Amino acid sequence: MPLEVNGKTYETDEEGYLANLSDWSEDVAKALAESEGLEMTENHWEVVNFLREYYQEYQIAPAVRVLTKAIGKKLGKDKGNSKYLYELFPYGPAKQACKVAGLPKPTGCV
Numbered sequence: 001m002p003l004e005v006n007g008k009t010y011e012t013d014e015e016g017y018l019a020n021l022s023d024w025s026e027d028v029a030k031a032l033a034e035s036e037g038l039e040m041t042e043n044h045w046e047v048v049n050f051l052r053e054y055y056q057e058y059q060i061a062p063a064v065r066v067l068t069k070a071i072g073k074k075l076g077k078d079k080g081n082s083k084y085l086y087e088l089f090p091y092g093p094a095k096q097a098c099k100v101a102g103l104p105k106p107t108g109c110v
Contacts, residue, residue, distance in 0.1 A: 005031045017099050024052075024102030033100045036091065043079075044088055044100070050074060051101040061106040064094040 011019035072080020085093035094106045
């Protein structure tokens with residue numbers, strides 16, 4: 001299922017994750033978020049940008065437990081908890097946020 005943004009087509013897999021990490025941009029992220037029924041706020045961007053930095057450093061998309069801990073360390077306890085992350089990304093913080101961030105589906109996500 002290709003994703004069209006500003007007249008350009010981007011390849012995605014059968015679940016809607018970007019096929020090429022290098023295709024990601026904020027506009028692509030907004031389109032991916034829209035396809036997930038999300039309206040991006042500053043808090044969403046904070047998580048998405050955190051995930052992209054994490055992926056760049058470790059070359060892996062974190063599972064939700066690792067994501068929660070890592071966000072808690074970097075952004076504070078109030079943001080490093082499942083309740084907060086599920087409010088932002090109701091279909092799974094790791095899975096849904098990674099999709100918007102243009103990253104592969106995290107290992108262990110169903």
